[in-house]
Structure formats: structure tokens, C-alpha cells
Amino acid sequence: MNLLVTGAAGFIGSHFVLRHVANHPEDTIVVLDKLTYAADKSFLDPVEDAITFVEGDIADQALVTKLIEDHSIDTVVNFAAESHVDNSISDATPFLHTNVIGTQAIIEVIKEHPHVRLVHISTDEVYGDVGDDDPSCTVGDKLNPSSPYSASKAAAEMLVLAARRTFDVQAVITRCTNNYGPHQADEKFIPTVIRKALADEPIPIYGTGKNKRDWIHVGDHCDAIETILTVDWKSDQRPIFNVGIDREFENIEVAKMILRILEKPEDSIEFVEDRKGHDWRYAVDSSETRTLGWAPKMEFEEGLRQTIDWYKEKYS
């Protein structure tokens, strides 16, 4: 494959590229990343000789066209996004630019290059939250996003689905649950708990701490994307793949696990004013994706220990 991977100086995209280069050294990889505050280009240092890195914006249609043509790209994996819900509550403008206009710019280019496939990385947050006893969301369920972030991701999905229908572009969408692992930006929940615990500072937990998330290790998410790339999209016409683990933890449980691993006291937890519109629980049914042969491998506690080790190094 000749891949254009967008947003790969960020958390999930960097893992995808590192793993892809290790497993498929024969493939061409071009990375396009705007290098926002969430990016760290040094994540890609181990493979810098094996990839082409381009700093730029996915909304720059001329640039995306040039990269696709110059490098004979046949596959685009779009990780590029503004991804932090709290930031979207403060100002949604950059979310509309990258998540919506940027996605449409990629669609405009692949419309003109119909041999190019697009995997658009979306999120389970597009379903909105579910109650404790509600069944897991399936890909046919209606979208009901709660935050400007998830609304922008839902809008991008609508554009991808419309392009499939109207222009017959080859594009699929993944809706994954919360990822954890090394490389995640400091502002996110797990890095924040680790950083505060290491500094012996109060650990801020929104609301009651009882909100539930289905944490998937970033490597398992990347494996799911790789599996979807192996599908013959002409015979398997499914447009959307849920990716999850079916193993939820309350935020407070995750914070306590981190404190236990770091041997720090639980009384450092401090409940703070809840996030506006805070989703209660996400749950996706990923059984359809598992029929492709994908299954998550990482146990949560083991993955969390590895993640903590990485942040210990970073924050030391």
C-alpha cells in the first residue's frame, strides 16, 4: 500500500505509523500533520527514514492532491482532528475547520482520484451517551452527539456517507471507544491523573466520578484499523465499524487503579465541577468488526502499567 496518514504526529496516528512501518516495511507512508499543540513530531523519530513527513493542513485541498499524486497514494487514513471535548466547549471553531471542512477537503480529493480508499477515524461519542442498562450501540443506531467535538465528528461522518452514496467513493468509518496508551496529550484524563499523582497534587475528577468508559489500548485500536484495511471493500460493503472492548470502568475506578500502581494515596482525589453536557456512559457493539478476525489483546491493568511507565519517563 501507499498510505497517506493524516494527524500521525498525534496520539493514535503515531502508534499506527510506528506499527505499520514495523509490520509492512515495504509500504510507502506519507504523514500529513499540522503540528498543533496536541502533536509531537518526535514520536515518529524511530521511523523518520522510512516515511515522508509533511507539515500541513488537511483542509488544504491542493496539498492533499499533490501528496496523493506525487506519492501514488492508494489509501488515506484520516486521524487528523481536534480531539479534546473541553476545548470544543470553549471554542468549537477549530473543530469545525479540521473535523468537518478538513474531512470534506479529503473527500473532494478522493472524488477526483476514485482508486484511493479512505478510512475515516471517527468515535463512539457520535452516538451520545447511554444509560447504565441500555444495550450497546450498533452501527445502525441514530447519532445523538452531546458536545461540539462529537457533533463535529458526526458531521464529518455524514459527509463521508454522503460521498459514498453520491460519488461512490471508497470510504469507511470507524467508531472507537476511549483510547489509552503512551503519546496521549497531557490534557486527557489518564495522562492528567498520572501527572498529578506523580507530582503529589490533587487529582481532579469531574462530577461524581461514576461516568463509565470502555478503555481500549491504542495498539488494539490500530490493529482493528489494519484489519479493516485488509477487507475487500468491493465485496464487503459495510460502511461503519464499531471498535470496543466491552469492559467498562468508572472514571473513579481508573483513577484509583493508577494511584494503586503508583502507590499514592486515594485521598488525593478531588471532585470538581462536572464537565458541561458530560456524557454518562458509552457502549458500542463491536461484534460485526470481530467477524473480520480482529479481537483486542491488551489487558487493562497491563496496558495501564505500560502507559504509566511511559509517562513516568516523560514527566521525570
Ligand SMILES: NC(=O)c1ccc[n+]([C@@H]2O[C@H](COP(=O)([O-])OP(=O)(O)OC[C@H]3O[C@@H](n4cnc5c(N)ncnc54)[C@H](O)[C@@H]3O)[C@@H](O)[C@H]2O)c1
Ligand atoms: N483519543 C481517543 O480516545 C479517540 C477515541 C476514538 C476516536 N478518536 C479519533 O481518533 C483520531 C485521532 O485522535 P487522537 O487522540 O490521536 O488525537 P490527537 O489530538 O492526539 O492528534 C490529532 C493530530 O491531528 C493533527 N491535526 C489537527 N488538525 C489538523 C489539520 N487541520 N491538518 C492536519 N493535521 C491536523 C494534530 O497536529 C495532531 O497531531 C481523531 O479523529 C479522534 O476523533 C480518538
